[in-house]
Every structure is written in structure tokens, then in C-alpha cells.
Amino acid sequence: MNKPVSPDELITDEDGPLYAPRKKVFPQSVSGRFRSIKWRLMAVCLGVYYLLPFVRWHRGLGAPDQAVLIDFPNRRFYFFFIELWPQEIYYFTGLLVLAALALFLMNALGGRIWCGYLCPQTVWTDLFYAVERLVEGDRRAQMKADAGPMTAKRAGRRALKHAIWLMIAWWTGGAWVLYFADAPTLVRDLATFQAPAIAYVWIAMLTASTYLLAGYMREQVCVYMCPWPRIQAALTDEWALNVTYKYDRGEPRCSVKKAFDIRSLGEKAGDCIDCNQCVAVCPTGIDIRDGAQLGCIQCGLCIDACDAVMTKVSRETGLIGYDNDINVQRRVAGKQEIFKPVRARTVVYASLITVVCAVMLYALMSRTLLDVNVLHDRNPIAVRLSDGAIRNGYTLRFLNKRGFDRVIAIDVDGPADAKLHVIGADSVTPDRPMIVLGRDTTTELRVLVTAPFDEKAEKSVPVTFRVTDIGLGEIASATDHFVLP
Amino acid sequence: MSEHNEIDRVSGRSTTGHEWDGIKELNTPLPRWWVLTFYATIIWAIGYWVVYPAWPLVSGYTTGLFQYSTRASVATDLADLEKLRGEKMAVLGNASLADIEKDPALLALARARGRTVFADNCAPCHGSGGAGTKGYPNLNDDDWLWGGSLDQIMQTIQFGARSGHAKTHEGQMLAFGRDGVLKKDEIVTVANYVRSLSGLSTAPKFDPAAGKKLFTENCTSCHGDNGKGNPELGAPNLTDQIWLYGSDEETLVETITNGRAGVMPAWVGRLDPVTVKALAVYVHSLGGGK
Numbered sequence: 001m002n003k004p005v006s007p008d009e010l011i012t013d014e015d016g017p018l019y020a021p022r023k024k025v026f027p028q029s030v031s032g033r034f035r036s037i038k039w040r041l042m043a044v045c046l047g048v049y050y051l052l053p054f055v056r057w058h059r060g061l062g063a064p065d066q067a068v069l070i071d072f073p074n075r076r077f078y079f080f081f082i083e084l085w086p087q088e089i090y091y092f093t094g095l096l097v098l099a100a101l102a103l104f105l106m107n108a109l110g111g112r113i114w115c116g117y118l119c120p121q122t123v124w125t126d127l128f129y130a131v132e133r134l135v136e137g138d139r140r141a142q143m144k145a146d147a148g149p150m151t152a153k154r155a156g157r158r159a160l161k162h163a164i165w166l167m168i169a170w171w172t173g174g175a176w177v178l179y180f181a182d183a184p185t186l187v188r189d190l191a192t193f194q195a196p197a198i199a200y201v202w203i204a205m206l207t208a209s210t211y212l213l214a215g216y217m218r219e220q221v222c223v224y225m226c227p228w229p230r231i232q233a234a235l236t237d238e239w240a241l242n243v244t245y246k247y248d249r250g251e252p253r254c255s256v257k258k259a260f261d262i263r264s265l266g267e268k269a270g271d272c273i274d275c276n277q278c279v280a281v282c283p284t285g286i287d288i289r290d291g292a293q294l295g296c297i298q299c300g301l302c303i304d305a306c307d308a309v310m311t312k313v314s315r316e317t318g319l320i321g322y323d324n325d326i327n328v329q330r331r332v333a334g335k336q337e338i339f340k341p342v343r344a345r346t347v348v349y350a351s352l353i354t355v356v357c358a359v360m361l362y363a364l365m366s367r368t369l370l371d372v373n374v375l376h377d378r379n380p381i382a383v384r385l386s387d388g389a390i391r392n393g394y395t396l397r398f399l400n401k402r403g404f405d406r407v408i409a410i411d412v413d414g415p416a417d418a419k420l421h422v423i424g425a426d427s428v429t430p431d432r433p434m435i436v437l438g439r440d441t442t443t444e445l446r447v448l449v450t451a452p453f454d455e456k457a458e459k460s461v462p463v464t465f466r467v468t469d470i471g472l473g474e475i476a477s478a479t480d481h482f483v484l485p
Numbered sequence: 486m487s488e489h490n491e492i493d494r495v496s497g498r499s500t501t502g503h504e505w506d507g508i509k510e511l512n513t514p515l516p517r518w519w520v521l522t523f524y525a526t527i528i529w530a531i532g533y534w535v536v537y538p539a540w541p542l543v544s545g546y547t548t549g550l551f552q553y554s555t556r557a558s559v560a561t562d563l564a565d566l567e568k569l570r571g572e573k574m575a576v577l578g579n580a581s582l583a584d585i586e587k588d589p590a591l592l593a594l595a596r597a598r599g600r601t602v603f604a605d606n607c608a609p610c611h612g613s614g615g616a617g618t619k620g621y622p623n624l625n626d627d628d629w630l631w632g633g634s635l636d637q638i639m640q641t642i643q644f645g646a647r648s649g650h651a652k653t654h655e656g657q658m659l660a661f662g663r664d665g666v667l668k669k670d671e672i673v674t675v676a677n678y679v680r681s682l683s684g685l686s687t688a689p690k691f692d693p694a695a696g697k698k699l700f701t702e703n704c705t706s707c708h709g710d711n712g713k714g715n716p717e718l719g720a721p722n723l724t725d726q727i728w729l730y731g732s733d734e735e736t737l738v739e740t741i742t743n744g745r746a747g748v749m750p751a752w753v754g755r756l757d758p759v760t761v762k763a764l765a766v767y768v769h770s771l772g773g774g775k
């Protein structure tokens with residue numbers, strides 16, 4: 001809810017400047033519940049990101065031993081026990097759907113908690129802020145230095161800060177490329193300048209973007225560039241918990257002393273002492289007391305700051321807290337606060353997530369190591385032969401996901417008396433074309449199915465190609481249609 | 486903007502005076518980096534005008550500092566591609582047609598090459614999948630005017646039919662009606678006889694004996710005694726179910742009256758030998774090859 005502006009606060013320069021220089025933000029360090037949650041999450045996120053490439057996973061001969069590997073040259077994706085082929089790209093679609101649903105669910109429960117705690121932009125910016133405070137001091141020192149002249153000492157600190165920033169950025173870019181090749185080998189190659197040029201290019205790009213985004217753009221990414229706040233605003237509802245200044249409790253703001261006086265008269269005074277601590281710690285430089293706003297990434301740091309203040313002035317904490325619009329209004333009306341994490345919206349999101357997870361898990365478990373896909377010729381869709389028989393052409397694509405060559409036989413079930421002809425079959429035992437599938441590859445073949453013309457037959461009948469591994473007995477099949485001209 | 490001296494009560498900012506459905510636009514200044522980026526793109530664009538071809542003139546265009554030309558760059562790219570493919574294509578060039586058919590890897594390569602060449606050169610007449618249309622043979626079926634073996638297909642691609650090339654296939658369906666060899670009713674009779682050869686229905690008044698006599702006298706020299714055709718002359722088999730121009734009486738009458746002489750261009754000299762080879766393999770593997 002927005003607090004209405006009083007007339008004397010109105011900005012009257014209606015032909016304001018064309019552009020506004022960025023207001024520098026010097027967020028003050030803070031400690032408390034949410035800050036420590038943020039530290040821990042940051043450690044987990046960065047730890048996973050930087051270390052995951054070095055986790056090994058034994059897969060057997062000829063397969064990479066890296067737990068998480070995106071192998072572009074061979075077009076494989078490895079994730080622990082999972083190995084995905086390009087044909088299985090739908091798993092990634094599934095993952096994206098899951099990610100979106102998880103984001104929606106988070107949003108329905110706690111607003112932009114993703115933004116405040118887990119978004120890479122937040123995590124790295126937070127890290128960069130920490131470095132900045134370590135080198136250049138906290139808010140006050142930084143502001144003072146910023147207002148004063150550039151001294152040698154200050155320049156030195158500046159340089160040190162940027163050096164550390166660049167190192168972090170470079171390490172970030174470096175970790176990224178490790179996901180695309182055997183990590184220990186690549187590290188060695190990088191160090192000896194034998195890695196492929198593309199690796200250096202990517203490291204350079206990610207170093208630059210990390211440095212710029214986390215060092216310079218900071219909150220501007222959230223406010224100007226990120227689409228999520230806009231989408232989020234349309235997805236949220238009055239039940240979602242958002243970082244909220246409870247102005248029903250805080251207003252009117254008055255100093256501790258004045259409040260004491262008012263209260264001693266038995267009247268109600270606001271709890272906010274207008275100390276501006278909540279503004280000072282805010283990494284996006286906003287005043288949460290203005291109400292819910294685009295700039296708020298809901299990191300909860302203002303909660304920590306205000307709680308500390310409230311403790312100091314011996315008032316109940318939670319003047320700023322995760323709360324929803326409904327409760328603000330209910331409290332004003334003297335009603336009980338209510339929270340409803342289980343409601344139609346969250347139930348729908350949660351069940352969708354469960355369904356998608358279940359489907360993906362099922363698909364993963366029932367994943368085959370021998371597969372065949374079929375594509376019917378589109379032009380011509382059917383051919384009439386000189387003796388009147390009808391022939392349909394198909395392209396069969398076989399997938400051998402095993403690490404060895406194997407011999408397969410192809411059979412067809414289709415219209416009565418259908419005959420199968422495989423162009424380029426390696427060997428043909430009577431009526432049973434066989435081919436060799438190379439290990440860990442796909443093979444594409446053109447096959448023709450011919451059947452005598454039967455005037456009474458349906459215009460289109462199903463045709464099934466069955467592929468049998470002669471050695472292992474594994475079977476795969478694909479179905480399409482046999483059509484008449 | 487100065488006429489819109491209006492202040493938004495909630496935000497305390499001035500508005501631009503624009504309003505949609507009661508929602509007013511605030512006069513919010515842009516962030517500086519945004520404006521600078523915008524200016525940078527303008528400067529970039531000016532640089533682009535100078536460096537690259539940009540402005541149309543009365544008879545030409547500004548060529549820019551680097552004389553950049555998309556055509557030239559495509560030509561270089563194509564040359565690079567040819568070089569890249571050279572080795573593989575050389576293997577294809579050295580292999581015999583029979584070898585290619587036997588080796589799955591070579592077959593796949595020839596088919597891949599053949600498919601693109603077919604789409605560029607052959608599809609306009611034979612259709613993108615080689616399905617043909619009236620007068621343009623279907624390359625997926627098993628009926629071949631000039632023979633459907635790999636060698637014969639390659640021969641036809643190289644020299645064409647009635648193409649004017651010295652080695653082209655020659656053969657003519659005579660214009661029996663136009664040239665006055667057969668009379669109108671005789672033509673109808675022959676047309677019905679030809680239909681009967683492939684088991685199609687005939688007109689009620691049709692006299693098979695008369696048809697056979699006319700056919701023997703006029704047609705067997707090319708189409709053979711029993712109408713089975715002759716690939717040497719490109720004379721189609723009249724006993725099968727495949728008809729290049731159509732099998733109904735009217736079409737046959739038209740064919741016999743005025744003759745037919747479809748032209749297939751010669752591709753030798755237009756396509757290099759390896760490409761022709763790949764094309765032959767591709768066409769053969771469409772399914773109709775013998």
C-alpha cells in the first residue's frame with residue numbers, strides 16, 4: 001500500500017532533467033536472523049557453483065568421469081547417474097517448467113524471496129558488497145570518503161577492491177567453463193595456455209559480466225533490467241508474505257522521548273523512531289516505509305535492522321516483517337492476524353510441481369537404451385508401383401545408447417503382406433534386414449514398406465517398426481501410418 | 486510539456502500529461518547509463534554508415550570504407566566450405582556407384598549431398614520429394630522410361646532426354662493424329678486398346694480386335710509386341726499402372742493425336758561429376774531404383 005504524499009512533498013519541476021544520475025547506495029552492514037540466513041545460502045550457492053565441476057562420478061570405460069558435464073562436441077549431458085541425449089531435450093523443458101512453477105510457488109508464499117536470497121545477481125552483489133565493506137569500510141566511512149577528495153590511501157583501497165572483485169569475477173567465469181569439459185584437465189590446460197580459445201573467450205565474457213553486474217549495475221539490474229518484478233507483480237496476491245512496514249503500528253513516527261511522553265499520557269504513539277536504519281541497510285537504497293515497491297527485493301535486511309532498533313528502545317520487534325496486505329487492514333480494524341499458506345493458488349502450484357516431478361521421474365526410470373524414431377515421407381506420401389502395389393517411405397532413426405556396437409534386426413507390422421526394404425542394410429537374412437548400430441550413436445536409415453493395393457482397405461493403417469537387438473534381445477518400436485495415395 | 490503542470494498525488498512527481506484509462510504517465514527521468522547507452526548506439530550507427538555499405542544512391546550505393554560486400558563474403562564462405570568438404574567428396578568421387586551403395590557411411594554421405602542438390606536443381610520439375618507431376622516422372626516409383634539402374638539414372642542425369650546434348654536420350658512419341666497417320670475414330674480405338682492392356686475399363690462400343698490390329702501396325706515398333714515398352718527409346722510400358730500423362734481416354738487420345746516429347750535437361754557441365762554421382766545415388770535410393 002502506498003502512503004499518500006502530502007502537498008508540500010510534491011516535486012514541482014515538471015520539466016525535470018532528461019536523465020537522472022544513479023543515486024549511490026551505500027548499504028550498511030547488518031546482522032540478524034535474515035542476514036545469517038543470507039550468509040548461509042550464499043555459502044551454499046557459491047559452494048555448489050564453484051565446486052560442482054570437480055565432483056567425480058564413475059561411469060565406466062569411454063564415458064566421462066565428471067558428475068555434471070555438458071559435453072557439446074559429443075552432444076551429451078551428464079548429471080550424476082543421468083545421461084541425456086539431444087533427443088531427450090524435453091527433460092530440460094521439464095526442468096524449466098519446474099523452475100517456473102517453483103518460482104510461482106515461492107512467490108505465492110513469500111513474494112520475491114527468490115530475488116532476496118537465491119538470485120545469482122543478489123548472491124554475487126551481496127558478495128561484492130561484503131568485499132567493499134571489508135576494504136573501504138562500512139556505510140559511513142564510504143560516504144565520507146566519497147564526499148571527500150581522492151587521497152592516495154583511498155585510491156589504494158579502491159584498487160584493492162577492484163582487484164578482489166576482478167578475481168572473484170574471473171573465478172566465476174573460470175568455474176563456468178569447467179562445466180563443459182573435464183574440469184581437472186581443463187584447469188591444467190588453462191594454466192598452461194593450451195585450452196581451446198573458446199574457453200578463454202567465455203571466461204573473459206563472464207568475468208566482464210560478473211564484474212559489471214555485481215560491481216556496478218547492482219540494484220539497477222533488479223529495477224531496470226529484470227523482467228521478474230513486473231511479472232511477479234501480476235502473479236502475486238494479497239495473501240503472499242512480503243517484507244512490510246506495519247505502518248498501522250509505526251505511524252506517526254516520533255522520537256523515543258516524544259513517544260515516551262505520549263505513552264505516559266496513556267495515548268498511542270507510533271513505534272517507528274525514524275532512525276532510518278531500515279533505509280541505511282537496504283541494498284537497493286529504498287525506504288520500505290513507502291510501501292511495497294518495485295525496488296524491494298525482499299531480502300529482509302531491513303527487518304534485521306529495525307528489530308535491532310526495536311530491541312534497543314525496548315519495543316516489540318517485528319515493526320518491519322514478512323506480512324501481507326490483509327493483515328495490515330485487519331489490524332487497523334482490530335481483527336486477528338491471519339496467515340494462509342495453504343490456499344487454492346499454492347495447492348495448485350504444489351500439485352503441478354508434484355505432477356511434473358512424477359512425470360519426469362517416470363520418464364527417466366523408463367528411459368530406454370535402444371530406441372527408434374520414425375518419420376514418414378511427406379512428399380510423396382505414398383507411391384503407386386507399376387504392379388499397382390502401394391509403397392510408403394520412412395526415415396528411421398536408431399539410437400544406441402550403449403557403449404558398444406550391436407546388431408539389430410528390423411521387422412515391420414503393418415498392412416497385410418507388407419514387405420520391408422531397408423536401403424543400405426548391412427546384411428539381409430531372408431526378409432529380415434539387419435544393420436549394425438555403432439556404440440553411443442544414432443543411425444539414420446531410409447526404409448520402404450510395400451503392400452499390395454487393396455481397394456477395400458482403410459485409407460490409413462498403423463505400421464509399427466520393431467527393432468530387436470540380436471544379442472541382448474532388447475526391443476524398441478515406433479509406430480506411424482501406412483497410407484494409400 | 487509545460488502545459489501539463491500536473492502533479493501525481495501519490496508519487497509526488499510531475500506527469501507527462503499522457504493518460505490511458507485513467508492511468509497517468511509519470512515524468513520520470515531516465516537513468517544516466519541508459520541515456521548514455523542510447524547515445525552510444527547512435528554513434529555506433531553513424532560509424533556503421535561510414536564503414537559499411539549503407540546509403541542508396543541514384544545508380545548504386547555508398548560502398549563504405551572496407552568495400553564490404555555480402556556477395557564476396559558468401560563466395561569466400563562457399564569456397565571455404567568446398568575446401569572443408571573436399572576430402573570427403575574426393576572419397577565419394579573415387580568410389581564406384583556400386584561401392585557407394587554397399588557402404589552405409591558413403592551411402593549416407595551421397596544421400597545427404599544428393600538431397601540438397603536435388604532440392605536446388607531437380608525439385609522445380611520433379612517436386613521436392615521427387616514425386617513428379619503430370620509429364621514429370623515420379624522418381625519414387627519403379628517405372629523408368631530410360632531405365633532405373635544406378636548407371637542408367639546417372640546417364641539420364643548427365644545427358645538428359647531430348648536435351649540437345651550429343652549423348653542425350655532420343656525418342657519420340659509420334660503425333661499420329663496431327664500427322665494424319667490415324668483417323669479420329671482409330672485413335673479412340675487405340676486409346677481403348679491401350680487401356681485394356683493394363684486392365685482398365687474400355688468404352689462399350691470398343692472392338693478389341695480392331696484395337697489390337699491398329700496397335701500392332703503402329704505402336705509395337707516402339708512399345709513392343711505386348712506393349713511392355715523399351716527403355717532404349719524411352720517408350721513407356723503400357724501394361725503397368727503408371728501413367729506419366731494420365732490414363733483416361735481423353736488424355737490418351739490427346740497423347741496419340743499430338744505425341745509427347747518431354748525434355749530433361751543435361752546436367753553434365755552444370756554440376757560437377759561428384760555431385761552428379763551423389764544425385765544418382767540419392768534418386769536411386771528414393772525407392773524407385775532397380
Ligand code: SF4
Nearest residue numbers: 282296297299300302
Ligand atoms: S526494503 Fe528491506 S527487504 Fe526490501 S530490499 Fe530493502 S532491505 Fe531488502
Ligand code: SF4
Nearest residue numbers: 272273275276278306
Ligand atoms: S529501522 Fe525501524 S524504527 Fe528505524 S526508521 Fe526504519 S522502521 Fe523506523
